[in-house]
Amino acid sequence: MGRIMKKVKVRNLVKYFGDKKAIDNISFEVYEGEIFGLLGHNGAGKTTTLRIIAGIINDYEGEVEVNGKIGYLPEERGLYKDERVGEVLTFFGELAGMEKEEIKNQIDYWLKKLNIYKYKNQKVKTLSKGNQQKVQFIISVLHNPDIIILDEPFSGLDIFNLNLLKEILFELKEMGKSIILSTHQLEKIERFCDRVLVLKNGKVIHYGRIDEICHKKVAYVEYIKDGKLIKQNLPHEEAILLIKNEEILRNLIKFEVRSSLEDLFLKETFKKLNENQR
Numbered sequence: 001m002g003r004i005m006k007k008v009k010v011r012n013l014v015k016y017f018g019d020k021k022a023i024d025n026i027s028f029e030v031y032e033g034e035i036f037g038l039l040g041h042n043g044a045g046k047t048t049t050l051r052i053i054a055g056i057i058n059d060y061e062g063e064v065e066v067n068g069k070i071g072y073l074p075e076e077r078g079l080y081k082d083e084r085v086g087e088v089l090t091f092f093g094e095l096a097g098m099e100k101e102e103i104k105n106q107i108d109y110w111l112k113k114l115n116i117y118k119y120k121n122q123k124v125k126t127l128s129k130g131n132q133q134k135v136q137f138i139i140s141v142l143h144n145p146d147i148i149i150l151d152e153p154f155s156g157l158d159i160f161n162l163n164l165l166k167e168i169l170f171e172l173k174e175m176g177k178s179i180i181l182s183t184h185q186l187e188k189i190e191r192f193c194d195r196v197l198v199l200k201n202g203k204v205i206h207y208g209r210i211d212e213i214c215h216k217k218v219a220y221v222e223y224i225k226d227g228k229l230i231k232q233n234l235p236h237e238e239a240i241l242l243i244k245n246e247e248i249l250r251n252l253i254k255f256e257v258r259s260s261l262e263d264l265f266l267k268e269t270f271k272k273l274n275e276n277q278r
């Protein structure tokens, strides 16, 4: 039986910014040939974790082991906007120590694959936001890395390009690459990542396969009771019993079955909503 190769190992990672504990003792592993998702709301600690794995932040406590060449798509997409697409990519290829011929071949291959070959000689700033993002994505894969770290890769992409990027990531996974991506938009990655790490305030609240986490169904119900709007997340079976009550059924506004992973996110959203209403 083949051994599972661990490409990234993180043990008891802690990161402070001044007094603020941004990462609070997290541990996880990323295997060869998997798409690994880092989920959580803004400020959960996703970017900090990715920067640590990418070697951009070096002052932390704990152990981080990386076995392979890294490609990194940062969250802030500060491209060289006055340069031409081909020139920017060539620069990054050289920076990664690639041969001239290989750089040229890889640039053409990726520009064609992402449907932006025709912009090769145009200045980056003349491209749409989505196309600029594709150029930035190419920088992260050009040098054939083993571990591809993508910070919010789907933000700013339309549905067509979102699906194109997903297909490409599947292909890279099939080639045995490890892909680590972050998102705060659960619907973008559901059933897409092999495993996920859900962070909240720098702590791990879930770690594992999506179907394991989603396995428990939760229902969200909204109904009017005694003139008040009631919103509840309940285990699915309990919700079914609840709506067997005729009065509740008559006053039911919403009934949705959700995975518990979604529920985790929703709870957080409701908490924020309630806080804002105060």
Ligand SMILES: Nc1ncnc2c1ncn2[C@@H]1O[C@H](COP(=O)(O)OP(=O)(O)OP(=O)(O)O)[C@@H](O)[C@H]1O
Pocket: 017, 020, 022, 040, 041, 042, 043, 044, 045, 046, 047, 048, 049, 075, 184
């Ligand atoms: N350079 C920094 N200096 C001070 N605090 C920081 C710095 N970088 C991050 N933080 C803080 O660390 C916490 C985690 O931030 P991080 O950017 O990792 O979260 P995130 O999950 O990526 O969120 P987002 O989606 O908003 O980028 C936040 O409270 C943030 O304010």
